[in-house]
Amino acid sequence: xxxxxxxxxxxxxxxxxxxxxxxxxxxxxxxxxxxxxxxxxxxxxxxxxxxxxxxxxxxxxxxxxxxxxxxxxxxxxxxxxxxxxxxxxxxxxxxxxxxxxxxxxxxxxxxxxxxxxxxxxxxxxxxxxxxxxxxxxxxxxxxxxxxxxxxxxxxxxxxxxxxxxxxxxxxxxxxxxxxxxxxxxxxxxxxxxxxxxxxxxxxxxxxxxxxxxxxxxxxxxxxxxxxxxxxxxxxxxxxxxxxxxxxxxxxxxxxxxxxxxxxxxxxxxxxxxxxxxxxxxxxxxxxxxxxxxxxxxxxxxxxxxxxxxxxxxxxxxxxxxxxxxxxxxxxxxxxxxxxxxxxxxxxxxxxxxxxxxxxxxxxxxxxxxxxxxxxxxxxxxxxxx
Amino acid sequence: xxxxxxxxxxxxxxxxxxxxxxxxxxxxxxxxxxxxxxxxxxxxxxxxxxxxxxxxxxxxxxxxxxxxxxxxxxxxxxxxxxxxxxxxxxxxxxxxxxxxxxxxxxxxxxxxxxxxxxxxxxxxxxxxxxxxxxxxxxxxxxxxxxxxxxxxxxxxxxxxxx
Numbered sequence: 001x002x003x004x005x006x007x008x009x010x011x012x013x014x015x016x017x018x019x020x021x022x023x024x025x026x027x028x029x030x031x032x033x034x035x036x037x038x039x040x041x042x043x044x045x046x047x048x049x050x051x052x053x054x055x056x057x058x059x060x061x062x063x064x065x066x067x068x069x070x071x072x073x074x075x076x077x078x079x080x081x082x083x084x085x086x087x088x089x090x091x092x093x094x095x096x097x098x099x100x101x102x103x104x105x106x107x108x109x110x111x112x113x114x115x116x117x118x119x120x121x122x123x124x125x126x127x128x129x130x131x132x133x134x135x136x137x138x139x140x141x142x143x144x145x146x147x148x149x150x151x152x153x154x155x156x157x158x159x160x161x162x163x164x165x166x167x168x169x170x171x172x173x174x175x176x177x178x179x180x181x182x183x184x185x186x187x188x189x190x191x192x193x194x195x196x197x198x199x200x201x202x203x204x205x206x207x208x209x210x211x212x213x214x215x216x217x218x219x220x221x222x223x224x225x226x227x228x229x230x231x232x233x234x235x236x237x238x239x240x241x242x243x244x245x246x247x248x249x250x251x252x253x254x255x256x257x258x259x260x261x262x263x264x265x266x267x268x269x270x271x272x273x274x275x276x277x278x279x280x281x282x283x284x285x286x287x288x289x290x291x292x293x294x295x296x297x298x299x300x301x302x303x304x305x306x307x308x309x310x311x312x313x314x315x316x317x318x319x320x321x322x323x324x325x326x327x328x329x330x331x332x333x334x335x336x337x338x339x340x341x342x343x344x345x346x347x348x349x350x351x352x353x354x355x356x357x358x359x360x361x362x363x364x365x366x367x368x369x370x371x372x373x374x375x376x377x378x379x380x381x382x383x384x385x
Numbered sequence: 386x387x388x389x390x391x392x393x394x395x396x397x398x399x400x401x402x403x404x405x406x407x408x409x410x411x412x413x414x415x416x417x418x419x420x421x422x423x424x425x426x427x428x429x430x431x432x433x434x435x436x437x438x439x440x441x442x443x444x445x446x447x448x449x450x451x452x453x454x455x456x457x458x459x460x461x462x463x464x465x466x467x468x469x470x471x472x473x474x475x476x477x478x479x480x481x482x483x484x485x486x487x488x489x490x491x492x493x494x495x496x497x498x499x500x501x502x503x504x505x506x507x508x509x510x511x512x513x514x515x516x517x518x519x520x521x522x523x524x525x526x527x528x529x530x531x532x533x534x535x536x537x538x539x540x541x542x543x544x545x546x547x
Contacts (some may be wrong), residue, residue: 025415026447043453063409071452116414123407132401 004225005100006231007382008217009035010308010343011380015181015331016214018117019140019194024062024070028055028113031215032075039217039227041107048357049103050217052081053140054114054245056092058335060124074358082315088283089370090338090378094237105226106220112214114333120208128372130244141372142206144184146198148251148373153200153250156295161366162198163287164311167200167204167207167329170290173316174258174326176355179340181331191287193239204263204289210331214339216346221282232346233289235363236268257296257369265298273298277381278361280322281347282343284329300371316356326355328340336366343382349384417446417535419460424538426528434459434502443503465525466545467499474514481537493517497542508541520544 005027011034020026036042041364042049053075057067064070068077068084075082083099085092089112096108125140134218152158174180186204204313216225224231238248240260242249261273270276280299284290291305299320300308308314314322323329325344328337339377345352363381416433417478423431429460432441433456435449442449442456443465449456462466472495480486493509532538 020412021415023412023417026414026416027449060407063411064406073446073448076453078450078453118410120408126406129402135403331424 002101003221005218005234006221007230007346008224008228009038009344010216010346011035011142011324012179012214012340013212015210015333017181017209017211017267017331019115019211024113024115025074026073027115027211028111028213028215029074031213032109032111033059035109038070041217042241043080044226045080048108049108050066050076050107051370052083052099052242053077053109053111054083054085054092054096055087056085056335056339057114058086058128060274061114061116061335070082071111071113075109077362080281081145087376088237088338088368088370088378089336090342090366090380091215091239093218093339093342094239094378097234097237100218100220104332106223107233108218109211109215110339111215111217112336112339114335115211116333117210117211122370142201143198144246144372145286146201147246149200149286150204151251152288154225158288158306160192161188162291162306162309163205164188164344166287169315170323170329173324173345173356174330177325180326183206183326195280201286207328208283208331210333212264212333212336214336214343230350233383234380235383236264236270237379238263238267239376239378242375246373251373254292254296254377257293257374260377260379261297264379264381270381274300275361277320277365279324279358280320280365281325281344281367282327283337283363284323284327285334286330289374290327291332294322295368296313297365316358321358324353324358334370336379341366341368342382345382397483406502416447420445421533421535424535425533429462430465431460432463433457434461441501441503463499463503467492467497467505467523469509469523470496470498470521472509472517474517482510486531495542507536507539510541510543
């Protein structure tokens with residue numbers, strides 16, 4: 001049987017609405033520098049250090065093709081083995097995991113960046129649509145998400161109050177997270193009184209523009225145990241694609257997420273996620289998504305997420321805290337979000353999550369997605385045992 | 386028996402044009418930002434030196450990609466003079482993609498090794514194909530207008546007689 005793969009170091013920048021002071025390379029290096037210092041590792045091609053680097057960034061957000069070129073010298077790409085993953089960075093960690101399982105590489109650096117402040121968000125998201133069939137409709141992820149929110153809320157009886165409670169919880173949790181961009185003391189009334197962006201989504205139902213980076217180092221079990229005191233193991237990982245055309249989907253459902261979760265749980269020997277996962281970090285660009293994705297992940301039954309948020313079960317101190325970091329809603333860039341979720345899961349399992357620590361967390365779930373209405377869904381299960 | 390050929394009718398293929406460019410506001414960052422500032426304000430080409438290999442980085446950056454060490458603030462003002470290594474003579478028009486200016490046509494583009502050691506791709510002033518063959522030593526000529534574009538603040542490299 002192959003060795004397990006461990007995460008030996010994680011680092012995040014503080015997330016910010018506009019890092020005009022730093023270009024992509026300088027931004028990602030803020031996180032990379034920390035994991036290099038923490039492990040004492042150097043880039044090497046002889047088996048004595050970091051064997052390869054996997055980066056995650058998106059060409060359209062960076063405004064160039066081969067966006068990894070923006071960060072090359074900062075992530076050890078010079079005459080080295082490099083790989084770039086686009087979409088959500090959870091998939092970059094998946095790629096690094098697979099590289100190590102191949103048996104040819106022992107230690108892999110993963111680094112991701114995104115500066116949402118530099119691009120035209122609506123234009124870039126519109127460019128994710130089929131260029132000559134769907135783009136003419138002007139859809140972006142917000143307008144598509146609004147269709148999904150409406151459909152999900154109608155089909156399963158989820159209320160705007162319940163969606164607003166997600167925002168109140170996550171923005172409140174962010175007060176305990178030093179990396180969070182915009183912690184806020186909010187009431188449900190504040191959220192429901194904020195400006196409508198695309199009904200039923202209001203300004204506070206959406207995440208703010210965000211710049212930031214995240215880095216981590218993965219290693220074989222043998223090396224992980226030498227490199228750090230508390231390696232966190234990747235017990236299961238999977239991803240799954242929805243069809244692209246929205247008309248092919250019932251937007252109240254998230255079949256790709258259901259399948260991705262099922263495969264990741266099987267790999268991690270999880271038979272009942274509700275009991276076996278202690279903390280979940282779920283990527284939510286819009287408030288309804290935390291509820292819908294919770295259902296897709298099987299953390300509650302279909303249509304039950306509204307009642308769950310009402311019950312307080314997903315708050316810090318609840319039975320299953322969701323997004324103790326504050327989630328994407330508190331400010332976290334697309335692309336980077338999946339790795340932020342993993343990094344937060346690692347901190348929780350190491351017992352290093354500070355004021356947002358979930359007591360006694362043994363197993364964490366990290367979720368990442370990308371694309372229109374959660375087209376690509378990724379799930380990772382982390383364990384400390 | 387007649388072998389009458391019907392005129393072949395070509396199918397019509399519809400092409401869809403989407404021409405609007407997307408807007409970006411890139412941060413030049415701490416290091417490339419200094420190159421922009423010095424070019425704009427002082428008409429100088431600057432870069433920083435790696436403390437380990439002692440070579441100049443190009444473009445300036447926070448980490449030396451060769452050594453994987455932080456490069457720091459050992460800044461060097463370069464002479465702006467160098468030697469042409471190879472050139473090509475472009476006869477088709479190119480556009481500056483950021484600003485929409487049409488670049489002069491025809492114009493020679495060359496790899497120039499600056500005396501300080503860095504390699505630079507830029508334009509040559511000399512447009513005579515015969516004279517181009519003998520161009521060796523060149524010097525940067527700075528633009529008077531349309532500045533604030535980094536390397537674009539240099540108009541072209543002029544032949545120096547030596």
